[in-house]
Amino acid sequence: MMELFVFVVAAAMVLGGAVGVIVRNHPVHAALSLILTLFGVAVLFVAQQANFLAAVQVIVYAGAIVVLFLFVIMLLGVDRAENLRVEPFKVQRPIAAAVGVGVFGLVVAAVVVSREARTAVTGTGLEVPAPGGGQLHDGNIKALARDLFSSHVLAFELTSVLLVIAVVGTVMLARKPRKGEMQESEA
Amino acid sequence: MIASIHPTTTWYLILAAALFSIGMVGVMVRRNPLVLFMCVELMLNAVNLTFVAMARKLGDIGGQTTVFFVMVVAAAEVVVGLGIIVAILRRRPNATTDDLAELKG
The missing domain is CATH 1.10.287 (Helix Hairpins)
Structure with a gap:
């Protein structure tokens, strides 16, 4: 139950932030939406037992990279809104949407088809047993x-x-x- | 009923696919070079999410190691890319990606 709740909330953060990045016409707003997405991905990392990567995600991505983006936006003074009505090529956006939906459909089809595929595990496992038993x-x-x-x-x-x-x-x-x-x- | 549902690896992979597609549409649609960079970051994060989900499914820490390297390379890429953008926009303010055709043969 808890896992489902965490997944739904984090997925909403990820997708909402991602849509925000591509529809907000102001670069600063896009960067803040990017932070939302990055935090959502960090939550999903924790849910997938990647605790260290979640910390690195917050520190490096949300902490350093987005700050660098904001710094460049402020430095260049390009923080004015972009007019999203302008469409340089007539059919650019419908084609982009069609390609996006197509790629999404292809990947989902591949994931669903290979869902039950057997895979050989060759590397080292995720778990490190504690000396007294149990997990560290x-x-x-x-x-x-x-x-x-x-x-x-x-x-x-x-x-x-x-x-x-x-x-x-x-x-x-x-x-x-x-x-x-x-x-x-x-x- | 709902309590018995657990998010499986498939859910994570589909979410990553959606995130990747959104980032890809952004790269194709937006014209501000900074926002293009953010969309590339979205796509990189989608791939990272896939790696972490598969690492858990296979019980193999190698996927998380790969994500570590992807993050390092992404940081370097952002630094160099923003340096290039600063160099371009300093000379030509308000340039969009449509204006940047100087390298065209």
């Missing part, structure tokens, strides 16, 4: 850390390289060109 409270973090730092340790190290490259690249993109370089960049 922080078993999710332990299991995730064990998998991350044993099977995927190289990929984990590579993410640090990726983040450094992203930071350096963004600084290069965002800085103002110096006087000597001005003509070159304008050309």
